Amino acid sequence: PDYNEELATKAGSDSFGMKRYVMAFLKRGPERGRSEQESKALQTAHMVNIARLADEGKLILAGPFFGEGELRGIYIFDVESTEEARLLTATDPAIKAGSLIMELKPWYGSAALMDLNVLHKQMAKTLM
Numbered sequence: 066p067d068y069n070e071e072l073a074t075k076a077g078s079d080s081f082g083m084k085r086y087v088m089a090f091l092k093r094g095p096e097r098g099r100s101e102q103e104s105k106a107l108q109t110a111h112m113v114n115i116a117r118l119a120d121e122g123k124l125i126l127a128g129p130f131f132g133e134g135e136l137r138g139i140y141i142f143d144v145e146s147t148e149e150a151r152l153l154t155a156t157d158p159a160i161k162a163g164s165l166i167m168e169l170k171p172w173y174g175s176a177a178l179m180d181l182n183v184l185h186k187q188m189a190k191t192l193m
Contacts, residue, residue: 077143078176086125087150088172089140096163110158111165115140123153125178137165141178147171 077084099107118124122143129138142150147169159165 073176076176076179082176083173084176084179085145086172086174086178087142087144087147088170089142089150089154090136090168090170091129091138091140091159091165092168093135093137094159094163094166099164107159107162107164114157118142118153118156119182122182125181140167141172141174143179 072078073082115124115127119127124140125143126141127138130136140150140154142153144150144153150169151167154160154167154169157165160167
């Protein structure tokens, strides 16, 4: 392997190049009956919150699923516990409004994800 100790340490990697995260599955919530204008405003607030959490280094990955199913998207948090992730998801306007609910699971994945937001900002011409 092309092991880089400095990079591994910065990312919080273990000897396998992995680390602990909390994954959140965003699911359709019970409160979905909004006007188009209200839905758009809520989605904008949801996206602003996602950007804030990413800028704070707590949210490593976020994205929607295609289609209209019950499962709407995922988050991957750089936190130690599901309780800490629960506190972060509670700041999401779509969660507060009941438009989305979250299912949180501890997850073991590549520590390389820690550089994902830096790379994303270098590739995105337009921020959502």
